[in-house]
Amino acid sequence: MNWPDLATVQAMDMADPLRACRARFTLPEGLIYLDGNSLGALPRDAPARVAAAVEEQWGSDLIASWNKHGWIEAPARLGARIAPLIGAGEDEVIVADSTSANLFKLITAACLAQPGRTTILTEPGNFPTDLYIAQGVAEVLPGRRVRTVPAGEMAAAIDGNTAVVVLTHVHYKTGAKLDMASLTAAAHAAGALILWDLSHSAGGVEVDLGGCDADLAVGCGYKYLNGGPGAPAFLYVARRWQERLRSPLTGWMGHKTPFDFGDDYAPAEGMKRFLCGTPPILGMAALDAGLDSFAGVTMAEVTAKSRSLSELLIAGIEQRCGEARFTLVTPRDPAARGSHVSVAHEHAWEICQALIAHGVVGDFRAPNVLRLGLTPLYTSHEDVWRAVEIIAAVMEAGAWRDPAYAARAAVT
């Protein structure tokens, strides 16, 4: 692709089948937000949805809301809404807790279901919480260990000792997308389970858990699902595994009959056994609004738009910012990446801060990566084009050398 002029990218936006979706979000004026892969933007209806949960439900109907407003069914109801975005059945997904807690539930359950297999297999450089939780499981369950193998050697490394393979579908830093079908098949060929972390893919690119015959998955509510800061997460368990797995987090909401208040735990049927404590209703209201933004949209359209945006961004960085010597970290093959583009640069931190000051919000990932997220529902080709022009200008002027951009923040 040759670097187009503005009129050309505006024509691309006019032809975009998702162009109407942008109006479903409130985006600050004058800001090009390329960080929806870290925190999705505010759905236009989220304030009213959350206010209704606070004022009409909590405030007016109080405790009766558990029945009257269906609070008790919110985890299953939202799970069923996420299911079609990830190729799952409506009864295979439930919303609960954090991604980290859900990883703990499913890795532990997978290990306990296969007592003869001792290894949790994952890749080095996976998202930290995936690695940390696997290590936590290995500390709790005697005889288990975590083994890390680069993704490219993973299929060959899965063996008769592997209890569960824990992989992130789209890598948080590089944006590389693993081949879910072939890696799932490799796990199954060795008799192992596979758990996919969809945090950086759900809502950003097509995912086909069912078609790939995946066993387990978890994912995040606050990135491409636009559920708000610290939104409740989700988990998926293939129907065939639901009755065979038990969550170690045996909280009362996962009980067969929680309101009998009996002394002995008995897991609920289906996905409800993977619930733990009382569901966070205000966060669920915001996530519900985030899921509304997918109304009438197919994940094939989302994927096509994501590719179109990332092709444009990569072309721009290479053709308009060539002097800046960015190194493309994300795979060049569009089929092998998710919906963000990462580039490496020795001064990525300062460049990221300078771009924010110039109205382009991406983020930094240690030690040297600048991430630029493309959210197909609200990022336009014009956004990408303008962002590239700003990056080019910032790099050409060396604006990032201003010492003001060197100070590190608590959260990067």
Next chain:
Amino acid sequence: MNWPDLATVQAMDMADPLRACRARFTLPEGLIYLDGNSLGALPRDAPARVAAAVEEQWGSDLIASWNKHGWIEAPARLGARIAPLIGAGEDEVIVADSTSANLFKLITAACLAQPGRTTILTEPGNFPTDLYIAQGVAEVLPGRRVRTVPAGEMAAAIDGNTAVVVLTHVHYKTGAKLDMASLTAAAHAAGALILWDLSHSAGGVEVDLGGCDADLAVGCGYKYLNGGPGAPAFLYVARRWQERLRSPLTGWMGHKTPFDFGDDYAPAEGMKRFLCGTPPILGMAALDAGLDSFAGVTMAEVTAKSRSLSELLIAGIEQRCGEARFTLVTPRDPAARGSHVSVAHEHAWEICQALIAHGVVGDFRAPNVLRLGLTPLYTSHEDVWRAVEIIAAVMEAGAWRDPAYAARAAVT
């Protein structure tokens, strides 16, 4: 106490040092809400606080809010706000996850810290999630078992094999309050740790974790702390134990340096090691407003008001509703109960439904208990007096016999 006339109880309210606190809440007109022990009422400022988190923070400042609006420090900041309500140091409490998940963290950590001790000791009829989570820990950690002993026999049952004693300070059903000081001393005499579940006491009655030398505690954000439906919960670890305990839920937010994105887990210092996933910011905003309602209030005042209300309620049920043959479940000694009053009746379910229809909201706990919660910050003596008159009228007329009140709801 003889049953007073309305003018007398109105005089009690006039003399109540907490009378101004009622205006800090939005309470529906015409409703006597005696269920704040299940879901606290809406703090007047909560809608604005949550709206600011949604619109100004998430909507306008987006990802920058983690630093700009202190989102990342919210768990520790809110923990420090809860600490004085429960007799803890500001660096001994943190807000995270659900009560159930926090129980799992601390019971597991206590067991792992004492490998030679195999028993988790608790009482039969404890709140189900406490029992279920203990059972879940015993399923995951080999060789551990859950032993239940009635509260009255607890002190004598703690022995050299007890890893941790798990008790609820105020019983969810009976309202009985255990003697935290003597039971903690009994646990320590046997070399065991003790974990207090404060779900039904924090914010409702005085708690002195420090004075009692308690080791561990968890509690709920949505009852007397008024944090909203499914609010984030809290956990407490005495300073002396913080560095010796490790959470099994080793999520990235509990890491020493989460934004270094390293591959190996290393626990944060202090309470942050008990964090797991990304904090639920919208729920935290509501909880913040809930904690504001304690401004300028001492827990001694809260306890005194709670006793005054419960004495009045018990007198009313016994003197005005004597024909109804309610059995008092809650201890008659005010020092031995929390801030709710429970009575047993064969038809408690139907009576509870009839009372709701007549504007008095309490709740039912299987198989035969009617619970009436008294929230010192917003329940008035007049509320209690009027509730008693309504209960007396409903019972005298047999209004609860209407078949409409027999239908069971999903959530009781």
